[in-house]
Amino acid sequence: MTSLLDNVFNGLALGAVYALVALGFVIIFKASGVMNFAHGSLLLLGGYLTAVLHDDLGFAGALAVSVLVTAAVAGAMDRFLLQAGGGPDPHTAHVQTIVTIGVDILIVTDLSRRIGGDLLSLGDPWGDSVSGLGPVTVADSRIAAIVVSAVVIAGVFALFRYTTWGLSLRASAEDVEAASLMGVRLVRVRMLAWCLAGALAALAAVFLAAFPAPGLERTTGQIALKAFPAAILGGMASPPGALAGSLLIGMTEALVAGYQSDLHVLGEGFGDVAPYAVMVLVLLVRPTGLFGGKAAVRV
């Protein structure tokens, strides 16, 4: 029973971190129709900056700088590399998706060269301390992950709902031309969306490298790939869906890893790929994800 609670809590924490990354994917996709393959490298960049700067600036200062820098990099990438190509038509979205692959290769190569085989500590205040929550013992960093993610995600939803930018973003996702005619500055709205996604990725890096994990490695960025199924599960255009999808993916991964010994038929390390299996099953039943609406087609 304790182990079940343990696993559920792990799943929740994992899901909360995936949600930060998946939300970034969804925001970018909603704003630009691009599948951002460079998200993993943005995450790695955020983590690396925090790791390098925390000695001089303290953890909070380093985190703030890294979030800002990562947001700026993401925004600049969109503004100068992606939007330079052309307008918002589906064919250019294809091309822009591949450009993000190129950017990803550049950033990851550079950071891997700097990180090498090291494990970098991010200097987070939780360290390896644990607390007892009822019958289970959990790492403080995991509690922090859940709390911070919840607060940040609520903040992002509030941005969508109550700010002019959020309204513009929703409007341009609905109908680009109409939004543009109503005076929405598409270029700026889109760039801000990329900045926000970059900031979320930098924040997620902290929790991905915190205590139960050994630290920031050069492969940490690949975890962002798990947020793909999370975003798809919920329906790519739906932020609440991304949240639900992330929790489902985190839960699946933690439970499969937790009950590994009972599932040995499926092979060792099935926990890592279980999210994808779940996603394929969901897509078989609901081809646009759990929360994705059916797009009306006008001929």
Place this chain on the structure above:
Amino acid sequence: MSERLPRARAIRMGRALAVVTVLCALPFYLDAFWLRIGLFSMAAAVGAVGLGLLSGTAGQLSLGHAFFLAVGAYGYVWLAGEPGPGLPTAVAAVLAVLLAGAAGGLFSPVAGRVRGIYLGVATLALVFLGHHVLLTADSVTGGFNGRSVPPLEVGGFSFSTDSELTLLGVPFGAEERLWYLGLGLFAVTWFTARGILRGRPGRALVALRDSETAAAVMGVNVSRYRSAAFVVSSMYAGLAGVLLALSFRRVVPDYFGLVLSVDYLAMIVIGGLGSVAGATAGAVFVTALPLLMTRYADQLPLVAAPGTTDGTIGPTEAARYLYGAAIVLILLFTPDGLHGLARRLRARLRSRRAAPPPSGTTAPSQPPTSAARAKEPTP
């Protein structure tokens, strides 16, 4: 105009003949390193043409191409080797291609219904699940260390170094022999793919890409064509997988990862979506660049010799940097890829020939820019 057409045709034929002659003559002049680059490029081109058919022409984004390559490669190794049925290698190769097609067919419940980016990520799942299976199903795939590939043998002629063969004073090893096999398979791919694209199925697929509803109204069976595109593309991938396995002589699971899928996607976009020649050019570019870079990077400025680890840039990293930068720069300046670039150059040459003396104004620079801006239908 009418009398120029046969001449243009003759020129085209002559050019094609020249290309074929040069390609056939290359093994007599190049060493194994260059031949291997050529082999990998040809294998990649076969796979890229298949992916181009699916993602470029039919508009179905697929990130699962590495999975189908793996099915082809491992299918051949298992069918032809021990443990396994130990079939004659030629039969095993054909069956491996069919197996890859069947794998694509099995995926059709998803491929027929799921669209756009959802399909992209669903196929991403294939890569990860496939990789997991390759690692765990030891008895078939050899697990982490993979399996060695039995050389192909057709009618007593072996595509390996087992028997000695010298042609015109040039010793023919495995690379030289496989080169001709690759050329033959690539020719088959080139002509079948162009046949599909220019015929009825190609038009149906393009109609599907542009508007599914309109295509359905015109009598295109939507889900059948969507699934068929997947099956055909998987068969090309399987063929590429067999060729890759033969060139590598050993298959390992880690090769068939997400990076490979992404490389194939980069190939068709760099080459220009929807064209066979573009996919081929992209495949050669993406395959050859890292190999050449790794070999010659130490002659570039700022790059250290291999093995030094004092924070300077090694050749492998330099290759990655240049690869990434090349993708970004090519797509930044020619969003329709190498194919579009070639078309624009040709248009510029033609316009210059049509109006020889530019009258000193800005006129000559005008046509290419307008060609770049115009959105053209994919051929």
